[in-house]
Amino acid sequence: MSLFGRDTERKELDALLFDPRDRTGVLIEGEPGIGKSALVEETIAAAASVRVLRTAGTEAERHFGYAGLHRLLYPLRAAFAGLPTRQYDALACAFGLSDAEGEPSVHLVGLAALTLLSDAAAEQALLVVAEDVHWLDSASAEVLAFLARRIHTEPITVLATVRDGATTPLAAAGLTPMRLTALSAAPATLCAAGSGARDAHEVRHHSVIRRIRRTTPRGNARQVAGNRRDGTAAPPTTGPARSLHQISRSSTVTTIRFHLQSALSPAEVLGVLTDFGPTRPAAWPTIDTEHFTVHDRGETWAEVTEGTAAAWERARYEWDPAGTTVTIRTLDSKLFGAGGGWIFRAVPAGAVSRVEVELTRTPRTLKSRILAALLPLVGPSSLRKSFAGPLRAV
Numbered sequence: 001m002s003l004f005g006r007d008t009e010r011k012e013l014d015a016l017l018f019d020p021r022d023r024t025g026v027l028i029e030g031e032p033g034i035g036k037s038a039l040v041e042e043t044i045a046a047a048a049s050v051r052v053l054r055t056a057g058t059e060a061e062r063h064f065g066y067a068g069l070h071r072l073l074y075p076l077r078a079a080f081a082g083l084p085t086r087q088y089d090a091l092a093c094a095f096g097l098s099d100a101e102g103e104p105s106v107h108l109v110g111l112a113a114l115t116l117l118s119d120a121a122a123e124q125a126l127l128v129v130a131e132d133v134h135w136l137d138s139a140s141a142e143v144l145a146f147l148a149r150r151i152h153t154e155p156i157t158v159l160a161t162v163r164d165g166a167t168t169p170l171a172a173a174g175l176t177p178m179r180l181t182a183l184s185a186a187p188a189t190l191c192a193a194g195s196g197a198r199d200a201h202e203v204r205h206h207s208v209i210r211r212i213r214r215t216t217p218r219g220n221a222r223q224v225a226g227n228r229r230d231g232t233a234a235p236p237t238t239g240p241a242r243s244l245h246q247i248s249r250s251s252t253v254t255t256i257r258f259h260l261q262s263a264l265s266p267a268e269v270l271g272v273l274t275d276f277g278p279t280r281p282a283a284w285p286t287i288d289t290e291h292f293t294v295h296d297r298g299e300t301w302a303e304v305t306e307g308t309a310a311a312w313e314r315a316r317y318e319w320d321p322a323g324t325t326v327t328i329r330t331l332d333s334k335l336f337g338a339g340g341g342w343i344f345r346a347v348p349a350g351a352v353s354r355v356e357v358e359l360t361r362t363p364r365t366l367k368s369r370i371l372a373a374l375l376p377l378v379g380p381s382s383l384r385k386s387f388a389g390p391l392r393a394v
């Protein structure tokens with residue numbers, strides 16, 4: 001999987017986990033679906049030189065004492081027998097390997113775990129991964145915190161994840177907290193999502209994905225399909241807790257519509273849209289000369305690549321020279337791949353023209369789905385602006 005938009009966090013994690021002079025552990029906090037596990041997996045995949053031991057809290061096992069620790073230490077079971085007697089007895093009791101009754105001492109179990117991990121780390125540095133520690137059984141969470149407080153001199157680091165707002169003994173174990181917030185898309189990319197518009201600075205993107213969670217993207221195919229037979233709308237699938245995960249699954253098609261008033265006549269609007277001469281990049285703020293190629297053209301159609309490095313698209317234009325409509329099919333594009341496109345329609349409106357624009361995106365990758373989900377929010381205004389010049393908006 002390729003991770004989108006977490007470069008800063010990845011670098012920070014590498015520094016905190018793998019710098020031999022200053023190893024600590026990290027506790028990643030964030031709401032469900034924000035991308036904690038994705039970040040952990042990517043970090044593990046890149047950590048070539050360490051041995052990874054992992055456990056995870058699960059709802060099903062949260063009431064089974066030492067279930068989480070058992071999962072972590074199971075790969076080291078061959079070494080259990082070499083532990084000092086009291087540590088072995090405690091661990092054996094914790095893991096049900098002996099007939100001893102009663103609760104083993106968390107302290108002794110912790111020492112046993114520390115011995116096992118230190119011995120293993122003497123052979124190869126260890127990364128101890130503990131996911132969803134809010135669901136760990138409490139004894140395992142206590143032992144992990146005990147370990148975390150004692151490993152700073154060892155080549156062992158802990159990488160743990162926890163749900164926002166949950167309490168865990170690991171929060172007070174000296175791990176560096178890392179709060180994961182909603183993905184921010186680069187503003188340039190965001191605005192370019194539709195057109196390559198350059199007024200990117202307007203987008204306060206950090207809040208945008210958060211706002212998306214509270215907003216139903218218009219034209220979302222599933223929501224349209226979800227309208228009930230009796231004509232009433234299905235309950236919105238969005239809500240305050242809508243996560244990235246849900247965005248990535250639900251936003252399959254995005255259509256946005258807007259219009260602008262143009263001082264040009266409808267025929268002139270058509271003329272500007274379908275003028276593929278050498279002055280096109282100069283006329284359109286969303287096209288630069290390095291990203292403008294006319295592949296082929298006829299009387300009523302053209303196949304071109306146009307845009308910017310951040311947002312080019314290869315498209316087939318079709319129009320009726322005597323008509324009012326230009327349709328543009330996206331054959332390929334930097335941000336969304338193939339599919340979808342644009343429809344421009346110009347109609348007289350008094351002394352001016354009304355230009356109606358419809359943009360459809362059919363994103364396939366997670367990144368483009370996120371961008372598409374943002375289009376209804378940031379698209380219309382930035383697109384309208386980028387068309388204002390060439391279409392002589394009034």
Ligand SMILES: Nc1ncnc2c1ncn2[C@@H]1O[C@H](COP(=O)(O)OP(=O)(O)O)[C@@H](O)[C@H]1O
Binds near residue numbers: 033245
């Ligand atoms: N930065 C990212 N790039 C690509 N996919 C991501 C990213 N963050 C999360 N995802 C995807 O979103 C979904 C939820 O992320 P996940 O890591 O499971 O969240 P968490 O562990 O915080 O609950 C997963 O399908 C994951 O692959």
Ligand SMILES: [Mg+2]
Binds near residue numbers: 036037038131132
């Ligand atoms: Mg997770």
